[in-house]
Amino acid sequence: MHTQKMKKQKMRIDIIAVIPEILEGPLNQSIVHRARDKGIVEIEVHNLRDHTDDNYRSVDDYAYGGGAGMVLKPAPLYRAITHLTGQRNYDEIIYVTPDGERFDQSLANQLSLKENLMILCGHYKGIDQRIRDHLVTREISIGDYVLSGGELAAAVITDAVVRLIPGVLGDESSALSDSFQDHLLAPPVYTRPEVFNGWKVPQVLLSGNQKEIELWRLEQAMEKTRRLRPDLWEKIEEESPPPKEKNDAQ
Ligand code: ADE
Numbered sequence: 001m002h003t004q005k006m007k008k009q010k011m012r013i014d015i016i017a018v019i020p021e022i023l024e025g026p027l028n029q030s031i032v033h034r035a036r037d038k039g040i041v042e043i044e045v046h047n048l049r050d051h052t053d054d055n056y057r058s059v060d061d062y063a064y065g066g067g068a069g070m071v072l073k074p075a076p077l078y079r080a081i082t083h084l085t086g087q088r089n090y091d092e093i094i095y096v097t098p099d100g101e102r103f104d105q106s107l108a109n110q111l112s113l114k115e116n117l118m119i120l121c122g123h124y125k126g127i128d129q130r131i132r133d134h135l136v137t138r139e140i141s142i143g144d145y146v147l148s149g150g151e152l153a154a155a156v157i158t159d160a161v162v163r164l165i166p167g168v169l170g171d172e173s174s175a176l177s178d179s180f181q182d183h184l185l186a187p188p189v190y191t192r193p194e195v196f197n198g199w200k201v202p203q204v205l206l207s208g209n210q211k212e213i214e215l216w217r218l219e220q221a222m223e224k225t226r227r228l229r230p231d232l233w234e235k236i237e238e239e240s241p242p243p244k245e246k247n248d249a250q
Pocket residue numbers: 096097098122140141142143144145146147148149150153
């Protein structure tokens with residue numbers, strides 16, 4: 001039985017964006033929406049243009065040294081960030097950028113334990129390097145491709161993190177059986193009917209033998225990981241090498 005009392009965790013995520021509208025859909029649907037409704041996570045999206053001081057509300061400028069593409073100016077970002085840091089302490093000030101560390105389930109797990117996160121979304125060629133050098137504490141990429149702006153990356157990170165906060169998913173074990181949670185891809189899943197279009201559900205899943213079902217799921221997950229993600233499989237083998245033979249010195 002689960003008797004240990006869990007500390008009620010509440011997280012706050014502030015996102016600074018050039019196009020806040022992009023975040024409206026992802027943050028107001030499904031699990032993230034429910035987590036916000038339950039008061040488990042508070043998410044505020046801030047428009048970078050609200051921190052400009054010119055009539056055009058301009059956030060970008062030409063790059064020193066020339067070259068194609070604009071750069072987000074330091075002043076509006078500085079004002080937006082310090083406005084927020086003046087209100088609370090942030091565990092991380094994250095800049096989402098294709099040249100950051102790669103986001104994965106392990107990083108999502110780490111971030112889900114934090115209390116206050118800030119996420120800065122870049123645009124165009126990126127943000128002035130001085131903001132990265134002096135204010136940003138972590139730089140994260142969601143993959144080796146370039147998006148038009150950081151908003152979609154911020155939405156991906158927020159979604160992956162929020163669903164891991166205890167109490168967000170109805171069934172606590174649900175996040176634990178996700179792909180990657182144990183470094184393996186998830187096994188196949190089936191629902192009713194037993195036969196669809198002549199295609200059958202694997203017999204073992206109908207057997208009621210929980211031990212055999214768990215074994216089948218593990219085998220499937222291992223086979224799938226080996227076949228589709230040899231890179232992940234190699235990591236698993238490195239982390240848990242087969243037990244060593246006892247030698248004479250022991
Ligand atoms: N901004 C643009 N592309 C991105 C990526 N791949 N990851 C994070 N932020 C980005």
